[in-house]
Every structure is written in structure tokens, then in C-alpha cells.
Amino acid sequence: MSKVTVRNLTHLPLILKRAERYDSKVVRTGSVFTNTIGTITSFINATNFTTSETHADGEARSFKDVHVEIGSFSAKVTEFSPPEQGKDVLRFYFECEGKRYQVDVPTATDTSTVMERLSEGDKRELTAVYIARHDFLAIMSSSNLHAWMKEVRDEYPLSLLSIPGTHNSPACYTALPSVRCQAVGVSEQLENGVRFLDIRVSATPDNDNLALVHSAFPVSLTGTKWFGDLLSEVYAFLDRNPSETIVMSLKREGTGKASDQDMSRYLRDRFIRGNDGADAKRWWTRGHIPTLGEVRGKIVLLRRFNVADSVRKSENGGKGFGIDAAHWPDNCDDGKCGGGLVRVQDFYEIDQSTNIERKIGYSHAQLERAAEQLFRNTPDADAGDKKNNNKVKPPPFFVNFLSASNFFNATCWPERIAAKVNPAVIEYLCMRHGEDGKGPKKLKVGDACTGIVVTDWVGAHGDWDLIRCIVGWNARLQAKK
Incomplete structure (x- = not known):
């Protein structure tokens, strides 16, 4: 028995x-x-x-x-x-x-x-x-989810943390069921521990108002929702909780005819350099993975769009604008971009409900790959570190999308995928994550982070279990010597 x-x-x-x-x-x-x-x-x-x-x-x-x-x-x-x-x-x-x-x-x-x-x-x-x-x-x-990063030490690279995120984060309004991805709004997500926001915007020539979209569709059927209003929510949250940081993945989608280059200028000129330059202090736009201490109270830009040459040359001494994820691998189980700074599981083309098991397997495998990473904050750890000016290279961001959808199949709309994938990931995190050889690839375990886990439909009826399980794994850093 x-x-x-x-x-x-x-x-x-x-x-x-x-x-x-x-x-x-x-x-x-x-x-x-x-x-x-x-x-x-x-x-x-x-x-x-x-x-x-x-x-x-x-x-x-x-x-x-x-x-x-x-x-x-x-x-x-x-x-x-x-x-x-x-x-x-x-x-x-x-x-x-x-x-x-x-x-x-x-x-x-x-x-x-x-x-x-x-x-x-x-x-x-x-x-x-x-x-x-x-x-x-x-x-x-248990963590105070509104300020869980307060318990994590400054010196850890952001990629070593276990970070919950949401897919198409503002897609919480009345919308087509194939478009809506979230049960609650961005402010409530942040208060309950989410620290990665996936934002898609539509850009129009000669108009720096960026509309929030999911693919070609608006996130709301009751009126356009704007990027600027979303930023106000994010800024207000960070003002209340200066110990926290938010990784923001930003991508151009929708039917707007402006280019990536246009959007990069809008973002720089209005939303980052705007407000008489005061908002620039709220953003991290450098091209490498920061430590948590460097970005508390800030938005870290993960850029899924190309930039105008004028923007690239004007920012960070001409060294670029944000962590470059413009060449995002499509529909992949383990893709790379950003010169190896980002590894992605984003398999999203579900053609039948039974195919969800394949998605669950890919999600577990990405959790295992993230857990395998080991970071030693010791400059003299080996000769290789000395050759790198005593700087220890942080692990990449492991970005793990639990989301998938099929517009033409109601059993594969976002909330129905989440109803199967989210419990399977909770079970994995509780029972198998952080155990040598217990993942799909039988890998060894390093620091056992989860990476960035990007979810759909969390917070429905007050259920934040998946977010709690992801945040809970940061306790492994408290045990780290």
C-alpha cells in the first residue's frame, strides 16, 4: 500500500x-x-x-x-x-x-x-x-509575492532566478477566446509575483501611440488599449516595490504599417527619454544580463524587434539597445538567440488536443535545462575566469513558454491548453524539478532555477499555485554558499 x-x-x-x-x-x-x-x-x-x-x-x-x-x-x-x-x-x-x-x-x-x-x-x-x-x-x-525579490541577494545575475511570467500579458480583456490569454490584469499579476511581461504592440507610421495586440487582433473588443497606460501601471508597481525588477519582452505585431525601426524610435523618444528624461532611469537597456542589484526598480528590455541605426548608435555608448532577441526562434523546443544570451522553448502550434502532451514534455525539458545551470560568483574560480578579466559569465535566460493555441480548434484555445499544461508543470516542480536524473533528459542539477516560465491564465478564481511554485524555487539561492 x-x-x-x-x-x-x-x-x-x-x-x-x-x-x-x-x-x-x-x-x-x-x-x-x-x-x-x-x-x-x-x-x-x-x-x-x-x-x-x-x-x-x-x-x-x-x-x-x-x-x-x-x-x-x-x-x-x-x-x-x-x-x-x-x-x-x-x-x-x-x-x-x-x-x-x-x-x-x-x-x-x-x-x-x-x-x-x-x-x-x-x-x-x-x-x-x-x-x-x-x-x-x-x-x-511562502513569499510576499508582491516583493519576493527582496529576499534575493544583489550579486546574483537575473538569469539565475526563478521568474514567473505571463504570455501576452495584457490580453485579459473581453476578446475572442482564441485571443484572450490571461484571467486578470497586469497590476494584479505583478502583485502576485509575475516579473516577466510579454507585450505585443502595433505601430503606425508617424504616430507614437502603440496599441496592445495579440497577433493581428486587439487585446480588447471594447476599445483600444495602449502601451503608455500599461507602462503607468508598471511604473506605479515599481514605485511601491523598489526591490523588484521586471523583464519586459517587447515585440511588434498587429496590422500597423510602421516598421521595427520606427517602433524603436517611438520607444526611445517617447517612452524612455520622455517625461523630460526622468523615465530613462526606469529602464535597463544595455545588451547584457544584469545582476539583480543593478536593476532593482527598473524594467529590463528584452527586445524582439530590430532597431534603427540612429537608436543603436545613440544608446549605451553605441553598444546597442536592450538585450537583443530580434531573431527569435520560431515554434521551437530549444532555440537560441541574442548571441546565446537567450534560450527559448516556444512550441506553440498545437493542432490537436492530444498534442498537448508534446508541449508538456518540451516544457519539462526546458525546466530541466534551466536547473542544470551552475553559477559560481568566484572571480578566481579557474584560469578561464582570469582570462575574462575576473568576470564570471552568467547563464543565459532560459525562457519557457507554457502557452500554445490553435485558432481553429476550440479545445486548443489558450485557457484550455493552460488547464492541462499548468497542473502538469506544478506537479513537475513539486516532485521532479531539482533532482538529478528525474527530468526528461536525465540531466544533472546545478543551481536548480526554473528560468523564466511564461504562463497563460494564472490567477483565475484566485489560483496562483503555479506562480508560488516558481517563486518558491528561489529558496535554493538562500541555501547556496
Whole structure:
């Protein structure tokens, strides 16, 4: 008979101290009206919506005190059988640095839960994700998602972080179902941990107003949405949270007749040099991967368009304008651009729903490649470093798009792809990521970052589990010597 496995994804050791087993009860939540609307919306968008919660009922019918040490980033199979669905609840008690915590499995809903703190004055938060079909409990450090970068040291290159992102980030408005990619707006995404924004704009000759689009379509059917307004949201967020940085991938799409070169001038003259030059301080437009300390409070430009010669020569001493990703590899499982600064998984042409498994496999493989990277912040690590003026080369950005779509197949519209891909990636991050040989390519693990993971349809009905799982892997940097 299977037993519950516990994986500790924090940088501190955990001790399982006690287990109790209860009868379960189902508690209805919400009103008839909100449940009806939520269920309809969930059906249309293929997002998860629950109208009930599972709780422990009455007194524990059995218990056992134990002492099971679970080291940082390690897993242990416990002696406890998993709870039987609909019949009982298993309550675990853990200790971390002398503080006590408890969590029930299954959790009250299908989403993650913050473990209950039992020690007075304890401010640490731990998050638990229970994967019922594998009898697997993952425990990770909770983060203040609005300012999670505050816990990461300045000297780390940005490419070493585990960064959640969104695909076609502002495509959250009323739109064609094949066009809409997000459940909530950019401000809410940022407040909940997203730090990579994928922005597509349409440019018109002799008009520096850039309209937000997804391919040839506007992101909203109720009126044009503008890049300048989006920037105001981003600036306001960074003003509130100066410890954070945002990587912005910017690309020209849509039906506008202006060129990439035109757009590069619009971006420089209005949006970067504008506001009497004050906004220039908000941007990182150099052509190399920065450290986090260099770009706190700034937008890092990942440029998916060509630039006018006048723009290139005028910026950064003539050394370019942004991290150059203009030659983006199309529909690839592992492509390179930017002179090797960017590696991309962006397989998006899904022609049938069964092909989604191929997409999931590519996503897992890119996570594994990102995890393999190892960064040593030691100038004299070897002779090669000395030849490079004592500068250690950072790993590239591993950009991993979980998104895909097929305009002509409703089962392959963005939200329906996300309904299958996102849970599969959560499961991988909880169970296999950061383990030698557990990925598709059986690679060794280095610093175990996830890279930039670009998602669709996160935040629907308050479900931020995927974002929490990505951010949680930054705890590996806290354990790094």
C-alpha cells in the first residue's frame, strides 16, 4: 500500500513530529448566485472553480508521534497511508527551527495552502501543495509575492532566478477566446509575483501611440488599449516595490504599417527619454544580463524587434539597445538567440488536443535545462575566469513558454491548453524539478532555477499555485554558499 511522501523545498530542515487522522466533512462555500456564475465561467474558460471545501471533522480517531527529519531540498516516504478520498483527513505537524506548523491533507481546496503557525510570534510562512494522485506533499517557503525579490541577494545575475511570467500579458480583456490569454490584469499579476511581461504592440507610421495586440487582433473588443497606460501601471508597481525588477519582452505585431525601426524610435523618444528624461532611469537597456542589484526598480528590455541605426548608435555608448532577441526562434523546443544570451522553448502550434502532451514534455525539458545551470560568483574560480578579466559569465535566460493555441480548434484555445499544461508543470516542480536524473533528459542539477516560465491564465478564481511554485524555487539561492 502506498505511503505519503513529503518533499522539503525550503532551505531549512524540517522535522515531522506527529500525524493525526480525522473523519472528513464537506463544507459548502459561496452563495447559489456566486457558485452558479463561477461554475459557468469555469466551464467556459476551463479553469478550476470549487463550491466546497474538505475539513477535518470532530476529534482525531488516531494519532502517532514520530521524529522524521527531512533535509533541505530532500524527500522522505513516511509510514502513513494517504487519506481516502471523501472519507478522512490526515493532519501533519512539523517543526522548523523550533517553530511548529500544521497542515491537513487533502488541503481544504485543490489549491495550495499556507500552513498554520502554532508558535507564538512566528512570522515565517510555509506553503503546502498536496498532489493527491501521487500521495505527495511538497512544502515550500511562502513569499510576499508582491516583493519576493527582496529576499534575493544583489550579486546574483537575473538569469539565475526563478521568474514567473505571463504570455501576452495584457490580453485579459473581453476578446475572442482564441485571443484572450490571461484571467486578470497586469497590476494584479505583478502583485502576485509575475516579473516577466510579454507585450505585443502595433505601430503606425508617424504616430507614437502603440496599441496592445495579440497577433493581428486587439487585446480588447471594447476599445483600444495602449502601451503608455500599461507602462503607468508598471511604473506605479515599481514605485511601491523598489526591490523588484521586471523583464519586459517587447515585440511588434498587429496590422500597423510602421516598421521595427520606427517602433524603436517611438520607444526611445517617447517612452524612455520622455517625461523630460526622468523615465530613462526606469529602464535597463544595455545588451547584457544584469545582476539583480543593478536593476532593482527598473524594467529590463528584452527586445524582439530590430532597431534603427540612429537608436543603436545613440544608446549605451553605441553598444546597442536592450538585450537583443530580434531573431527569435520560431515554434521551437530549444532555440537560441541574442548571441546565446537567450534560450527559448516556444512550441506553440498545437493542432490537436492530444498534442498537448508534446508541449508538456518540451516544457519539462526546458525546466530541466534551466536547473542544470551552475553559477559560481568566484572571480578566481579557474584560469578561464582570469582570462575574462575576473568576470564570471552568467547563464543565459532560459525562457519557457507554457502557452500554445490553435485558432481553429476550440479545445486548443489558450485557457484550455493552460488547464492541462499548468497542473502538469506544478506537479513537475513539486516532485521532479531539482533532482538529478528525474527530468526528461536525465540531466544533472546545478543551481536548480526554473528560468523564466511564461504562463497563460494564472490567477483565475484566485489560483496562483503555479506562480508560488516558481517563486518558491528561489529558496535554493538562500541555501547556496
